Amino acid sequence: MNNEIKIALIKAKTLRDSLSGKEPDQELMKALQIGQTKVVNGVTYVVKMTPNGTLDWRVLKPTKKSGKKKNLKKIEDLFDTADFPDLSDLKEVSSLGGSTGAKLVEDTKTGKKYVMKQGNSKEHVEEEFMANAIYKLFDVKVPNMKLYKGDVESTVLSDYIPNTVPANEIMDEQLRDDIADNYILDCLLSNWDVYKNDNILIDTDTGDFIRVDNGGALRYSAQGRPKGEDFSEEVEEIDTMALHNPFMAEGLTDAKMKKQIKQILLKGENIISIIEDDDLKKKMYARLMDLKEFVTDEPKDPYRQLKERDLKRALRRAGHVMNTNNKQGWIFLSEICKMRGFDGTPEMLPSKEFDKQLKQEGALLLNRGLTGSYGKTAKDYMKEFTESEDCFYGTQAMYGAGIYAAVNAAKKNPPPPNDDYAIALDYAGFEKNHILDILVTPDTRIVDADELDRMMNEEFFGEEFKEKKDEYDKINDVYNELKNQKERIEDEIDFNVKKDLGWNEKSFNVLNRAKPEEVYADTEKFSFQKPLRFYTKLIESLNGTVQKIDKTTYEIKLPNTAKTFWLSPEIAERSLKQKNANTNPYNYHYKRLKEFIKENHYNLIRGKVADEIEKRRRDDPKMVGINDKMKEAQSKIKDLADEIEKIKTTGSSTVNEVMAEIIKRPGGTHRGFYAAIKGYDMIVNKRGWGTNTDFAVILNRSKVKVREFK
Amino acid sequence: MEKGYFIPEKGLSEENQIQRNLITSIRISKVIDYILENKSLLDFKIKQPLVSNLDYKGFEIQTQKSHNFEDLPRWVKQIVYKAEHIKHFDLMFRQYLLDRDIYPREYKSKNPKLQQDILLDWMFLNKIDTSILNIE
Numbered sequence: 001m002n003n004e005i006k007i008a009l010i011k012a013k014t015l016r017d018s019l020s021g022k023e024p025d026q027e028l029m030k031a032l033q034i035g036q037t038k039v040v041n042g043v044t045y046v047v048k049m050t051p052n053g054t055l056d057w058r059v060l061k062p063t064k065k066s067g068k069k070k071n072l073k074k075i076e077d078l079f080d081t082a083d084f085p086d087l088s089d090l091k092e093v094s095s096l097g098g099s100t101g102a103k104l105v106e107d108t109k110t111g112k113k114y115v116m117k118q119g120n121s122k123e124h125v126e127e128e129f130m131a132n133a134i135y136k137l138f139d140v141k142v143p144n145m146k147l148y149k150g151d152v153e154s155t156v157l158s159d160y161i162p163n164t165v166p167a168n169e170i171m172d173e174q175l176r177d178d179i180a181d182n183y184i185l186d187c188l189l190s191n192w193d194v195y196k197n198d199n200i201l202i203d204t205d206t207g208d209f210i211r212v213d214n215g216g217a218l219r220y221s222a223q224g225r226p227k228g229e230d231f232s233e234e235v236e237e238i239d240t241m242a243l244h245n246p247f248m249a250e251g252l253t254d255a256k257m258k259k260q261i262k263q264i265l266l267k268g269e270n271i272i273s274i275i276e277d278d279d280l281k282k283k284m285y286a287r288l289m290d291l292k293e294f295v296t297d298e299p300k301d302p303y304r305q306l307k308e309r310d311l312k313r314a315l316r317r318a319g320h321v322m323n324t325n326n327k328q329g330w331i332f333l334s335e336i337c338k339m340r341g342f343d344g345t346p347e348m349l350p351s352k353e354f355d356k357q358l359k360q361e362g363a364l365l366l367n368r369g370l371t372g373s374y375g376k377t378a379k380d381y382m383k384e385f386t387e388s389e390d391c392f393y394g395t396q397a398m399y400g401a402g403i404y405a406a407v408n409a410a411k412k413n414p415p416p417p418n419d420d421y422a423i424a425l426d427y428a429g430f431e432k433n434h435i436l437d438i439l440v441t442p443d444t445r446i447v448d449a450d451e452l453d454r455m456m457n458e459e460f461f462g463e464e465f466k467e468k469k470d471e472y473d474k475i476n477d478v479y480n481e482l483k484n485q486k487e488r489i490e491d492e493i494d495f496n497v498k499k500d501l502g503w504n505e506k507s508f509n510v511l512n513r514a515k516p517e518e519v520y521a522d523t524e525k526f527s528f529q530k531p532l533r534f535y536t537k538l539i540e541s542l543n544g545t546v547q548k549i550d551k552t553t554y555e556i557k558l559p560n561t562a563k564t565f566w567l568s569p570e571i572a573e574r575s576l577k578q579k580n581a582n583t584n585p586y587n588y589h590y591k592r593l594k595e596f597i598k599e600n601h602y603n604l605i606r607g608k609v610a611d612e613i614e615k616r617r618r619d620d621p622k623m624v625g626i627n628d629k630m631k632e633a634q635s636k637i638k639d640l641a642d643e644i645e646k647i648k649t650t651g652s653s654t655v656n657e658v659m660a661e662i663i664k665r666p667g668g669t670h671r672g673f674y675a676a677i678k679g680y681d682m683i684v685n686k687r688g689w690g691t692n693t694d695f696a697v698i699l700n701r702s703k704v705k706v707r708e709f710k
Numbered sequence: 711m712e713k714g715y716f717i718p719e720k721g722l723s724e725e726n727q728i729q730r731n732l733i734t735s736i737r738i739s740k741v742i743d744y745i746l747e748n749k750s751l752l753d754f755k756i757k758q759p760l761v762s763n764l765d766y767k768g769f770e771i772q773t774q775k776s777h778n779f780e781d782l783p784r785w786v787k788q789i790v791y792k793a794e795h796i797k798h799f800d801l802m803f804r805q806y807l808l809d810r811d812i813y814p815r816e817y818k819s820k821n822p823k824l825q826q827d828i829l830l831d832w833m834f835l836n837k838i839d840t841s842i843l844n845i846e
Contacts, residue, residue: 374721398735398742423777426733429726476768484783641764665746667766687774
């Protein structure tokens with residue numbers, strides 16, 4: 001089918017779909033170009049990029065006839081090239097190096113010097129010229145230049161600026177801020193390397209800083225390789241270039257970036273108009289629309305569904321979902337919460353008003369205990385929670401990333417004593433004044449932690465998985481409780497056997513930590529009496545005996561063995577040993593005594609414990625019953641695990657890059673990320689700490705209210 | 711593994727840390743990454759992850775039985791001790807690498823023979839028993 005006919009059919013179908021309220025097929029729409037029109041019933045429709053990033057048809061609004069022509073600059077007017085020579089009049093002076101072999105050339109007629117570039121390809125050098133032209137549109141200093149377009153190769157000739165110094169060699173905060181005045185433009189142009197090496201030079205004659213090497217801008221890298229999807233329809237560079245050039249990004253605020261974006265958008269049409277390449281034109285249009293998202297003044301619903309691009313942006317800024325810093329805690333969580341406005345400061349209420357509002361049905365009281373660290377006091381942290389612009393979400397948590405607090409079920413602080421409050425007090429290092437009282441209003445969007453886990457399982461892996469996982473968790477619970485029962489019985493056996501046979505924990509620790517064989521190794525330095533006293537005390541604590549048989553022999557007996565150890569000063573005198581020059585000398589005789597005690601008392605008792613446990617496992621009906629039930633549960637667990645693995649691999653959920661990270665560990669810390677993405681203000685875990693206290697994980701700081709504190 | 715290792719918290723006094731280490735959520739959250747993932751640069755002779763994603767829920771329920779770590783079931787504490795053991799040595803090794811200007815990513819990209827040489831040097835320097843690791 002002829003291409004023109006094909007396009008006409010696509011136009012007709014997609015416009016028909018759009019007019020009937022259906023979203024047109026994006027694959028078909030990609031065959032059309034932004035700006036293409038079609039007239040139906042006297043109305044002109046045009047292909048446009050929507051704020052959602054999709055292509056659709058819109059009614060072409062007639063432009064107002066103002067009598068004034070739009071002052072769009074043309075590319076040929078951007079540079080002053082009247083005096084530029086023919087390429088044939090140039091002679092090479094020297095090579096300037098660089099990624100694609102720039103040369104210093106001279107006009108043989110005038111003696112004027114130029115920099116000549118041909119890039120890695122015709123397309124590459126033309127793209128570099130386009131980047132420079134866009135910079136020129138915004139009066140950003142680039143060398144004056146001319147593009148000599150050829151069929152096979154193209155050449156860019158630019159004025160040679162002799163007296164320069166790389167900006168990086170004299171970079172300071174002032175220069176950085178001046179250069180960063182065009183940070184967003186650098187990002188829009190995807191000029192990855194602009195802040196590196198000597199790509200920005202300072203003209204020492206004029207003081208101007210000039211972006212001289214923009215070969216890595218737009219769709220090509222500095223080496224001329226196509227960037228492909230790395231030059232995308234989203235201006236990801238706003239985040240990535242900040243990550244790779246942290247010094248440059250330091251002085252940038254949201255306000256400054258928004259101002260730069262607005263300035264760029266004012267000339268958006270001009271940018272599009274000077275681009276000839278259709279693909280680049282389309283991409284640049286999408287990128288400008290992406291920038292527009294940053295500056296829209298429409299109030300955003302804090303509980304709106306976040307788009308994939310929002311999640312990707314948060315992930316880009318964080319680097320990884322688990323990355324943290326001292327200002328925000330979990331950066332990813334913080335970015336999501338910022339997008340929702342959750343990071344606003346809470347309202348402070350005088351005590352009376354706080355108590356009054358707490359009486360509302362459905363209101364909750366939370367207690368958050370704080371401790372000083374990193375040179376800050378607990379009071380500093382309390383003030384940070386209530387006043388600081390940056391909401392700190394924490395860096396350590398196992399039940400969900402976020403800000404923790406105990407739910408005070410009684411809705412009242414002591415007196416009388418209150419177990420929930422006691423938990424917070426523990427976290428506050430037992431300082432009452434280091435506890436924040438937090439009010440949760442009835443309209444707070446709270447999600448139960450278990451419910452959240454089910455939601456995650458269903459979303460990531462489907463309904464069938466969720467049901468199987470529920471079943472798995474129930475049986476696993478049963479199994480774990482059986483394990484606990486078994487352990488309690490074994491602990492009891494352990495306790496009783498050790499008690500009966502004279503286990504002494506204190507002496508055990510002394511035996512393990514002390515090194516009498518080294519301390520008293522040298523019998524010339526330490527008389528025999530010292531190790532004798534040491535061991536006598538130890539052995540008597542185990543109900544053993546040390547009996548002097550004659551002048552040179554002591555008989556050592558322990559209560560649970562018929563074996564005897566003969567301790568002798570004469571033997572000790574002959575027992576000094578040393579393994580090698582790097583080890584301490586020791587007395588072999590004293591060492592053997594130590595081993596005798598370990599072996600014939602402690603290890604023997606351990607053996608008896610193990611025997612008794614083994615016997616009970618065989619003969620005690622209760623233990624036998626527990627073991628049988630554990631085996632049964634284990635078998636079911638294994639079968640379910642296998643089924644679950646199969647379901648996971650054939651699951652039907654489609655997940656984006658961000659969710660793929662969260663899936664890796666559904667539950668735990670990641671629960672907090674998921675809840676924030678879904679727009680919950682708070683997670684509450686009903687089981688909580690110990691058996692009674694629920695705990696809350698706060699995500700929306702702006703939603704809660706705090707009792708005033710001194 | 712009887713008692714685990716004390717994993718320090720930066721910026722807090724020793725007294726404070728000891729007190730906090732008695733609390734379940736604080737003690738376990740210090741090593742939760744090491745429980746759920748094979749995060750260490752060192753290849754221990756311990757099956758990892760210590761708790762799989764499937765079993766995490768069950769493990770979590772058990773950790774919520776007591777605010778005081780010592781009152782938790784023994785098998786739960788054993789898992790935490792193992793994680794502390796792994797993290798303790800992992801952090802030591804990472805510091806050893808950093809002292810020699812070797813970033814973890816660089817270490818991982820070195821060939822196995824070179825990795826082993828670095829590892830063995832560290833182990834001998836710190837008198838660590840080589841049998842704890844899977845070294846060929």
